[in-house]
Amino acid sequence: MVEQSEVRVVRCGGSKINLRPPIISTDSRFVLCASGDSVKVYSTRTEEWLHSLQGHTNQVTGITLNPANHLQVYSCSADGTVKLWDFIDGILIKTFIIGYPLFAIYVSEKHDGIVFLHIAMDTDSKNECFQLVAVHLPKSAEQEVEAKELSAVSSRISPNPSCTAFGREGQYIAFARHLQLNVYFFRKQKTYSFSLKATDKKGAKNAFTCIACHPADDCIATGHEDGKIRLWRNFIHTKEYTYSTQHWHHNAVNTVCFTPEGTNLLSGGIESVLVQWQYGAGNRKEFLPRLGGSILHVSTSSDGQLFCTSHSDNKITVIESSFKVCGVIQGLVKGDAVLTDLMIDPRSKALVLNGKPGHLQFYSLLRDKHLYNLDIVQQEYIYEAGLDQFEVVKAAFDIKGYWLATVEERGQKSSDLEFSLKLWAYDERTQSFVLNTTITAAHTDRIMSMCFSSSEETTMLVTTAEDGQFKAWCQGADADTQQDQNFWSCDFVGSYHNLKPTNCSFSADSSLLAVSFQEVITIWSPDTWELLTTLCQPPGVVRDLCFGQLSCSKYLIATTTRNLLCCWNLLTCALEWSTSVEVSKLQPDPLSENVAAFSYQSKHTDLFVFKPNEPRPLFTHKNVCSEKMHRAVFVPREEPLNNCDESSQWLNRSQLYFLTQNMDLLTFSTATEEDRMLSSSKRLVIDDSVAVTPFYLLLGKHRQQQQKLNTPSHPAADKPQQPQGSLTCLLLSFPSLFFPPEMEMESSEQEMNSEKEEEHSEEEMEACDSQQELRAQGSVDEVTPKLSKAQERELKRVRKTDFSWMAGLIDSKP
């Protein structure tokens, strides 16, 4: 069933929702935004994620409402296609294949059947060069159409899509690049260009940053790098053109937008203040301050009642026209950089990393929802460039999620470094972390790494610092403190030949602690604090180390700066194997023996997945991304997959997420997952044609949930919390054989479906059923991902025969 199980890098979960301006549907009920490889649809009232429009195979780079039908939306993607969707039902209507990577889309009411796209010009030189082209979308009944009628409007435009806008009634299109504003009139087929000086005596930076056109008047509003907004008029004259300047923003204006009637102009920038300028009234303006991160985009609904701002912290704010915030849609908060590791909260299984400045965020990847922020620094953050403020740089959870250790730091650039170590206890009552201990001078120099011991009984924290020491911290050992409160205090200070420790790691059973001192790895016994042994494989300083998990816990794996990946057997204290590979990040999977290693070579990152006991990698993926990779995490799946294919088996228990340097959270998806996703969306389509009967309602509900079950691994799929003990829950455990054969229905209605596909999907159904069954029996943990194909088939056969018997059993149960 998983013959062509190909593992692909996808943007799935935690993606940017602020990449492009969000759009509000005409009836103001939905907010749509481009998010990773899909378009997400949110409700404006409840801020809930309703569904996403999936089908693009690369980053979605632009969305716009179809001017001819306000229930449809065009989306363009870097995969070279423009897709037309019915966004209410989530149906893909049409796909137009353009063939070039697309970066933005614009439409105008007056240009029927034409979309305007940003495409990258194929140039030999490295400098980015974008082209604005008009594409005539062919009218044909087919689902997939190739649109080859491209005509260039401008060959050199700004890569910033905010720098292009349609003018009054689509008569002209204005686009800016660096210091030049161009206005192209379609009727006259003439471009007027206006240039500004790069700087003036007062130090103004005049480069264009965004552009908007008045809907009724011939007036173009442009935002500039120094915070000025210019209103251009009379731009059909090369000399008598004129502009007025308004200056409120103190830094670059990121977005300008006219309200649909043209009575107001909205602007936003780094100040995170939405400014509403009254059009034609000079300086009169209103402010909506303290919106969070800096404003990247502003858009308005077509009736002007709602505004949407998207922010740099991956947030969309829905604002009423009376300047009242009525909704916040928060994605995974992305700052400038993630300083902490990617972590999984053992309790909520949420992804934990830097969020808002000075905060840790908890993000549910399964529901693709931001859960909450934990204020670590507990100081007001000042939004101004160049200030040195406290940042959370390290964080660690203990194995049960009772304790959280954080390190905050200020003065990384200057010499006077300030940092403090904080320990947070989980409070069952408030369901949150509460500050337990603050240690201001944990070390005399920067803390390099820290980890909790993984034993169940005693919780111990080990920190290593640049002052040449590593310290073990235990709870309540200090006699000076009051007995009833369990504060943390230092238990042991260790050092090794005055070398600087870099990394530390506990073995799976916490019986060993490995601390690397430059080229040397020292193994300590945490019980007696005795130096057991040292391991060394010069040359090269140890960059990363980890213990093997589960059956491989006798192995210690380390990477060095001299491109060496070593594996020691701790029983023999001998080097088991070593290989020459430049590894930037080692990430063990806590649920299996697998270790993922990201290697950066010749300008791209490769991924190797291996088991410590096998020198041969299980899986390799070349060119995962083009940047160096430092953060990755294995996220345990709620339900394991049972991919049998060798290359995708390692993804069965947990999913590997990694963060690129430009803050894209990427993951690996297998073909199986995608097939399910696709088939589920297909079924959605058919479901709509079924008449609504009471039975359908019952059945339909079940089916939806089943679909969700079918794609349990896909985190983007909605996972509402089901009330336990309801009827649907009961239905869940029914084998699907009792229900009408929907697959036949599907194939009869969709003639395109070939025989083979049908068979395929049936098989898939069975696989899901078996999985359900297993889940019902609570035997998830016993499933070993390593089954031979023959065994698998055998198992399936057994299950198939089991079905009637099982059904009967359940039947007789009530």
Next chain:
Amino acid sequence: MMSTDLRSAMGEFKVHRVRFFDYMPSGIRALAFNQDTERMAVARMDGSVEVFHCSDRFFQEKIIPGREQFGIEGLSWVGERLFSAGLNGGITEYDLTNQKVKYTIDAYGGPIWTIAGNQQGTHLAVGCEDGTVKLFEVNEDNIQFERNLDRQKSRIVSLSWHPSGSKIAAGMMDMIQVFNVETGHSMHRMLADRGVGTSRSKECVVWSVVYLSDGTIITGDSVGMVKLWDDQTGTLIKSHNVTKCDVLALSVSQNEDSLVAGTSEGIVVQFQFVSMVLGKDDKEWVRTRTFRNHTHDIRAVAEITTAVVSGGMDAQLVVRPLLDKIEERSAASALRKIHFPHRRLVACARKSGLMLFQYPGHLELWRLGESEGKGIPGSSLFVKRNPEKLLHLKVKGEDHIRCSAVSPCGEWIVYSTASTLRLYRLHCDNNNISITKISKLPKVLSSANQLCFSSDSSHLFSASAQSSVHLVSISQSGCKFVGTLKPKSGSHQAIHLLAASEDGKWVASANSDHEVHIYNLQTRKAHCTVPIYSSAVTAMGIHPATNCLFMMHADQQMFEYSIEQKQYTDWSRTVQRKGLHRLWVERDTPCLNVMFNPQNPSHVILHDMYMLCIIDQSLPLPDDKTQFYNQLTLKSLTEEQRKSHSHAFKVCKTFKDILCVELMPDQSLVVVERPLEDIATQLPAPIKQKKFAT
């Protein structure tokens, strides 16, 4: 004063850096632009009126000094005649040829706040304190009161004629009245809103009003609004909130498509009449550009063909070019700020080391300090003897000084106002300074436009009416009229520059019609006239060795004219043929003095407000490709390379805001600076504005 050693490739000079001339320019009160002659008339707070030539790099052609208690409130051109009115209640016409007041007549309406002439050139209207608008008929030689328009209860602050001349809009306290000129009755009364809040109780002053030909009346008021009214219905069309303080001045362009408003925050706001939908005719006044060039109240703005001119309390005249109206960008179309008069206010008695500073109401005589020893280039020297103020000479009467001079020997001081000329003899025995006024002066010395002593201090040249120069011999015994030098023919414009030769043979005069006449002092006849150049002469001097007249013009061109051969010298022809360097031509202040270095005859020393320049006539001229400011480059080169890289222009920018540079006989330079920062500190405090990040 500081003394500095200035040593560089251009030679070594000891510099007296003089900063004790506390010259304070007077604030600008009114502007009037004459489209036909392209002249801008400027009225200042001290009552002086200046005329700038707009197409000749804004050269200050004419200065009519003011007088005590003579505040001008408004200026108006009628044809080529210039009228002003002020709070003393009189209307004054100026004699621009002789640069003096022609006559003043009383309007009998109390202080006059505004004056406006109609476009037809037939009538003048003045707005008076008593609430009347008075019409005066403009006759050939004078003006005559015609009648009053309906008298109002409050003072008339601003006036504007409809271009047809049939209606007048008048701005008052809290309202605007529109009068029919025929009947003299008020047609509309439009109420201007007062401000909100605390300013509710303060009345709204309509500071400025503009009447457009399409019947739109535009007003600027003390609430900070620019309002547009319809004169048919008397209703408000639109209002723009320009500022939180007052809009003090308005001006509309000739073709009525642009309007500028000056505010008391020191900003000029431009409005333009543009079509909201391109290609259609429904135009609207839209606020467009903002110009921030002033620190204080802008009391007057004028939109001329290619620029916006503004002036105010900070005493600088700012010419902001409108690039959309300019065909070709050049030096003439650059932003220009005029701080200092284009005349010399400092006279120097070279032989005795005395400086004479001319203030509007008095003269100051200073003796330069002395310094000790030699220092390294660029360093300050120890001042052995401090400069000393010898004399403070107050002017008799109310008139301000027009011109003054001190003889090279330092014995004679002369000054002239519009009405009198006084000559003093200075007695200096040890530390006792005394002056005696020479009582019996020849009748011709009743008043002068320009004064100059001969180099041996034996003669005084006094430029007077009809472009003539009176020659008076002065000696211990007294003062004797010798003769009058008259040009053979030409204009009768007043002379603004005189230059006498070192050997006492020649004297040259330049007048505001750009004529330069050279007279032979031995024959006391006109010797020749230099070919008339299109730009005004800003400075000239006669070379002591060659007797060549060196002239600098407002457009930064330079000419050298051999007096003896009555033709341009070869060097001058070379300069004209090769052209001057772009950077030289683009400078925006005129050269104010021409000096010659007796030790190095090929050197000509020039200065303007920003720099000091020595032209070495023996070196090749720079072309546009060579580096013009090459002093630093030259320093880094070896002796041999220097030769190939050096060119005729050696510019020193060490000094700023220069009023005067003089070369003393002992090879030291006197540089009189008046830093603009010092002027700014003496100005009244501007309106307090919130500044970002303070």
